[in-house]
Amino acid sequence: MERVRPAAGYSSTYGQACMHCYKAKCRCVPSPRADSCERCHRLRKECLPSDSARRRNAHRSEESDTRIAQLEGRIEIMLSAMQSMAGSSGSSAEILRLLDEERIPLSTSRINDTPATSISTNPSISRVPKPATDPSPMVQARIDLSSPFPYSPSPPEPSLRHAEECLEFFRSQMLPYFPFINLIPDITAWQLHQNRPFLFQAILTVTTFSTQKRLARSEGLKRILFTSALLEVQSNIDLLLGLLTYLAWSTDAFLGRADLVSRLMMLAISLVYDMRLFKPLRLDTILMMTITQGQDYGGDQNPSDETVADFMERQRAVLACFVLSSNISSHLGRIDALRWTPQMEEALRIIETNTACLPDKAFAFQVRLQLLKQKAAHIREQNEIDRSRTSTASATTSMPGLLYLKTLREQLHGLISSFPPDIVQRGAFITHAHYVELYINQLAYSISCDSPPLNLSGPRSDGGHLPGFERLKCLWGSVESIKSWLDNFHKFSPSDLVGLPFHFWSQMILCVTILKYLSVLEDPAWNRQDVRNTVDLVAAIDLMIQKLDRVGIESSLQCDDSLFKLLSKLLSKCRVWAEARLSRASQMQDVEAGVNQGADPGETSQSSSIPDIDQMMWMQSMDLENDQWFEEALNLPSPFF
Known part of the structure; x- marks a missing residue:
């Protein structure tokens, strides 16, 4: 059947354009001769009809129109449901359910230059949601995470x-x-x-x-x-x-x-x-x-x-x-901390006085704790500079630093006593405070480590303190700080441990490390048995392993390769070493004459002093998934073992 062309001067209707105009996506206007279109006549091409091709596309267009109509109908249903549920308490959950049932893809795009809604924690929420351990189960309602960025994440988008x-x-x-x-x-x-x-x-x-x-x-x-x-x-x-x-x-x-x-x-x-x-x-x-x-x-930051x-x-x-x-x-x-400035002090003061947001008080407490720790680290740096300027480090040159650390310790105790008792997760912040005290004590010990052993008949220094006694007091203060840290750790429920930040676990590892040194420290004035009676290293490790093993069970973590499993593996290997080392140290202590003769010189030199926490560089190489790292750390006389 011959194709019916429109009158000359009028464009062809949909599906009636010739093949050349259809492919070029140009307007197809029949010529007065009616045997071709004006474009084909001008280009001297054979004007070929495209009925079959356009009929197929027209059929596809009908299917698309039908699909679009269906989707529009579903969107109308969803909008009606959302309007009817507006203001009700269960609206969000119902909308999520309808989205899953209707399988409507959500394509979102980044809104540039849109100020974010103000963001405040709600610690009073009692319902504990299941942690996201496996993002792979997908439903059709998805957030398009790739839209704001040129690169999309490797895992599939979550529902x-x-x-x-x-x-x-x-x-x-x-x-x-x-x-x-x-x-x-x-x-x-x-x-x-x-x-x-x-x-x-x-x-x-x-x-x-x-x-x-x-x-x-x-x-x-x-x-x-x-x-x-x-x-x-x-x-x-x-x-x-x-x-x-x-x-x-x-x-x-x-x-x-x-x-x-x-x-x-x-x-x-x-x-x-x-x-x-x-x-x-x-x-x-x-x-x-x-x-x-x-x-x-700076014009983009108009106040x-x-x-x-x-x-x-x-x-x-x-x-x-x-x-x-x-x-x-x-x-x-490897890096230096961000330098504290008067502007940051003013920012902290503003956060502390913000009564409208209760979590701000807890956050300000954390910042104050870290500021005390950073001030103590500055004392260590100054002490290292002073030592490099003198050929010998005398007890007298250490006294100004020791006095300043004593002031920081007093400020820390005052800060702890002022911390509000009604803050949720208060135990985590107090645990952090005990670590800061351990840091200060260990720093004071490192400053006074060149002092002679405790000698009550010896002369006093200019500050009126016995250097050996000050060193002994710092060591025992470290024992008490570790004990307090562990006591607070045992109060955490396994489900609470899931949300702790990374520095909490670093503190745990460092506490175990310092306790190891204190349990085997060889010093004439140091009683290692008193340390073991106060905080038993093996028993403390056992309790931590038990707590970590329960995290996966009580928190419903559906994975066998979580950080808690790896930390439990680390502590299990530390326990084997600690039990053997403590047993050998006890035997050597029973035979006083064999302490220096039977001990390995490398071990004796390592157990006779405690390094600064900041100088334990083994943390940089820690790889809890690498068995070779465990083997090297356990067999070599490294600072950790």
Whole structure:
């Protein structure tokens, strides 16, 4: 049947264009001769009809129209349901259920320059959601995590329901232990993904407790960070908060990736500098940058556009960067902590007086604790400088540092007594305080370690203290601090341990290490048996192993490669060594004459002193998944064993 062409001068209707016009996506206008179109006549081409091809496409178009109509109908149903449930308490859960049933894909995109909703923890939440151990089970309702970024994470996107579980678990079980973000209770995963996409990705990563799955997700997080912070040279609060979240609950330091933690911490510090959170820019700097950049430098931070919530968010971020950099500096080395400034002191004062947000009091307490620890570390640095300037380190030159450390210890006790008793997770913060006291005591010991042994008949120093007695007092103070730390640790329920940040586990390992040294320390004035009677090393390790083994059971962690399994493995191997070493030390102590003759010179030299906590570099090489690391650490006379 011959195709009916429209009149000359009028475009062909849909499906009636010739083959050449159809392929070129051009308007097909029949020529007056009616045997071809004007375009084919002008180009001197044979005008061929395309009835068969267009009929197939028309059929596909009909199917698409039908599918679109079905989807529009479902969307109408969903909108009606959402409007009818608006204001009801169970609306969110019902909407999630309908989304899963209707299988409507949620495609979200990043909203640029949209201020985030103010974010505050709700520690009073009693319901403990199931931690996100396996993000692989998928439903059709998904959050498109790849839309804001050029690189998508390696693992599949989680369902909306799963994302809500991750957010709720982070908000109720993890954030209260380091409350540097103010997540309001009613913010949803979808809203957080829109306003803080990188922070949202970091939360999904730290709430994945399987080591292998977390590593896969962290690779995707690093690709996003590399693209945003380095290729696109972005500096914004979303990147900073997400990076701090990942660092706070990172497990990389225990998996042979301490160098990565240090590098990411340096990147976070650079973001703080670049966003001018560290200190305000000088006027001459602003003028010079404006001239060289050809624009108003810093104009994106107009104070008039900043809300109170935005201001508080930035203050918490810079203080969190200080706490994490200080912890990573002392536990892993390689970097220096963010320098404390008057602007940071003012930010801390603002956080302390913020009565509208109860978690801010706990966060300010954490910052004060870390500030005392950092001041003590500064004393160690000054003492090392003084020693390098003199050929011999006398007891007299150590006294100013010892007196200052004594002042810090008194300030610490005053801070602990002022901490509000009604703060949720108070035990975790007091545990941190005991570690800070251990740090100060060990530092005082290292300063006075060159003093002669305790001799009551010897001359007093200028400060009126016996150097040997001061050293002995520091050692016993360390024993008491470790005992207090362990007593608080035993009060944690296994489900509470899941949400603790990384520095808590570093503290646990370092407490066990120092207790090992104190239990076998060879010093004329030191009674090792009193240490064992006060804190038994083997018994303490046994209790920690039991607690860690119960974490996976009572917290419903559906994985066999969590950090808690690896820490339990580490402590189990430490127990075998500790039992043999303590038994041998007891036999040597019974035979006084054989202490120096029968002992290995290398072991004697190592057990006769205790290194600074900051100088235990074995933390940088720790890899709890590597059996070779365990073999080298157990067999070689390393600082750890």
